Structures are given as C-alpha cells and as structure tokens.
Amino acid sequence: MDICDKVVLGDYICILALEDGVDIIGMTRGRDTKFHHTEKLDKGEVMVAQFTENTSAMKIRGKAKILTRYGELYSDQE
Secondary structure (H helix, E strand, C coil), X not given: CCHHXXXXXXXXXXXXXXXXXXXXXXXXXXXXXXXXXXXXXXXXXXXXXXXCCCEEEEEEECCEEEEECCXXXXXXXX
C-alpha cells in the first residue's frame, strides 16, 4: 500500500439524516462498480462511514447533511 492508498482509506464522512428513510449505498472498488452495502437512516440518525479497500464511493438518497474533511454539503436540495 502506498501513501495515496493510506490517505484515501483513512477518509471518513458523517451523514446526518434530515428526514426519515435516507438511504446510504456503498459501492465497490475495482473493475466493476457494484452496490455492496445499504443502510437506511431516520431523521436525526447519524452514520460515520469510511472509504476502504472495498468501498470506493457512496450514494446518498434523501435529505441529509454530509460532513467531510473538505466541508459540508446537503443532498436532495433544490
């Protein structure tokens, strides 16, 4: 594992559900991107997620506040 891998694999995000039924979908790393894990959050619930050797991306469906080391953003905003 080189230094770039360590930086990516150490990254966390925090997701705060702003409504019931927010879906978080983990997507695989590698040749074929596939869904590998899903979670459902209700309003007020928080999930702390980490990018790993298996997780290269996350899809968030529903209204949520997302905190990253790069700042904060909101999903499902018009």
